[in-house]
Amino acid sequence: MAGMVHDEGSSSVTSSPLQMFSLISLSPGIGSPYPLLREVSPEDRGLWLIRYLVGCANHVAAGSVENANLCLEQISHLASPDGDTMQRIAAYFTEALADRILKGWPGLHKALNSTKISLVSEEILVKRLFFELCPFLKLAYVITNQAILEAMEGEKMVHIIDLNSFEPAQWINLLQSLKARPEGPPHLRITGINEQKEVLDQMALRLTEEAEKLDIPFQFNPIVCKLENLDLESLRKTGEALAISSVLQLHTVLAADDETQRRTSPSASNSSNSSHRQRVLHMKQRPLGEWLQKEVGPLYCASPDSASASSPLSCNLSLKIGSFLTSLYGLSPKLLVITEQESNHNGATLIERYGEALHFYGSLFDCLESTVPRASVERQKVEKLLFGEEIKNIIASEGVQRKERHEKLEKWILRLELAGFGKVSLSYNGLLQAVMLLQSYGYDGYSLKEENGCFFLCWHERPLFSVSAWRFRSERHG
Secondary structure (H helix, E strand, C coil): CCCCCCCCCCCCCCCCHHHHHCCCCCCCCCCCCHHHHCCCCHHHHHHHHHHHHHHHHHHHHHCCHHHHHHHHHHHHCCCCCCCCHHHHHHHHHHHHHHHHHHCCCHHHHHHHHCCCCCCHHHHHHHHHHHHHHCCHHHHHHHHHHHHHHHHCCCCCEEEEEECCCCCHHHHHHHHHHHHCCCCCCCEEEEEEEECCHHHHHHHHHHHHHHHHHHCCCEEEEEEECCHHHCCHHHHCCCCCEEEEEEECCHHHHHHHCCCHHHHCCCCCCCCCCCCCCCCCCCHHHCCHHHHHHHHHHHHCCCCCCCCCCCCHHHCCCCHHHHHHHHHHHHCCCCEEEEEEECCCCCCCCHHHHHHHHHHHHHHHHHHHHHHCCCCCHHHHHHHHHHHHHHHHHHHHCCHHHCCCCCCCHHHHHHHHHHHCCEEECCCHHHHHHHHHHHHHHCCCCEEEEEECCEEEEEECCEEEEEEEEEECCCCCCC
8 A cells, every 4th residue: 555664673762742642531621632733843742643534534533523623623633724844734534624624513614604705806716826926837838838838739720628727827938839849720619608708708818828929820718617517529629639738627526426436436455454563754855745644554454344445456337427538539539638636535434635625735735835934924824725725625524526536547448448439659859848837937846747648747756647648439349
């Protein structure tokens, strides 16, 4: 199991926070660790937080609200949304766990959330901030655009369907590249899909202005709807070479499928609860993502009814995602490029999703810690309104409300092949451009990996996002 550590050495140190934790009762009314924690180092505080976070999640999963409440109170003395990386992560994961508990009292939960206002302008801003503060989206756009340019070489009528249309920078870059083609630019039509009309209006304005400036024949076709409700057949038009781009969006369609299919999936593996010896940790020399990788695995304790949904063997072309991918295939695209989170956040149980989310978001928080000051308002907005909301959706929501159903590339490969698509290897030119862009930022820790024609966008060697390319296959197999 990823993240599982088997200690090969022994430690003579007996004052490790992880060992001390086992001596502290989580039962109400018995002792408090707070006096002990007032003077602990940031490293030891982080270890305490990890232990409490895992313990709290197990209490929540078991329905032990009293013990979960005690854990949340203890974490509150250590966590902070404007502290170090571990404190910030703890703040948002405990918020998500508390939200899940409160949903057990629907009236109370609705009353506490009845006056919350979600502003479209704020959603646009926070996504743009993520684009600016981390290079992942920029890298995905560069790789996607290069694949489109190569696939559309010589084409005079090009149609692009953007399944998550919100950032004009991607297509502005493509327009500029098309202008530089030796044969001249094609007639370009972009169909943008988004649930918010305001987002698409801004896209249309920016892209039309750029196309006019470059003297490229251009049309932007906005469609306001949820992805699972999109009528793909209405987008068919003869005489156009079609490319489809999906950036961090395809996983949302999974929510429309009956979740009971996951609960009946065969279990690939079961986590063992074997005891292990604690090792001395030196966090200052390691990024948080690596630290979580080594420590959450051993601490993770699956609930008895946990059935793993992370195995590619459990994947089947379920109703909604199957029909959606089949409809995409029916449009006969020359190219389909997909960027998705490289993590399993679609497990059937809370504990499955929780451990994976700690690893994944630990790395993302670590990215911001390495490049953005802690007091940055922009950083706080991304952490709260983007990462924090995604964490809450993964941890606290179930059924169709749980949209953030991230899955690893191995499962998407199976789905796409079952729908009839054939994989296309991304080119060396795409990788080279992405590496050059990454180097231009001068940030340490980011890297790209190529594997079987697909690219992985990494933080300290941990893949966080995957980019893969697909084509229409005239003869379907199976």
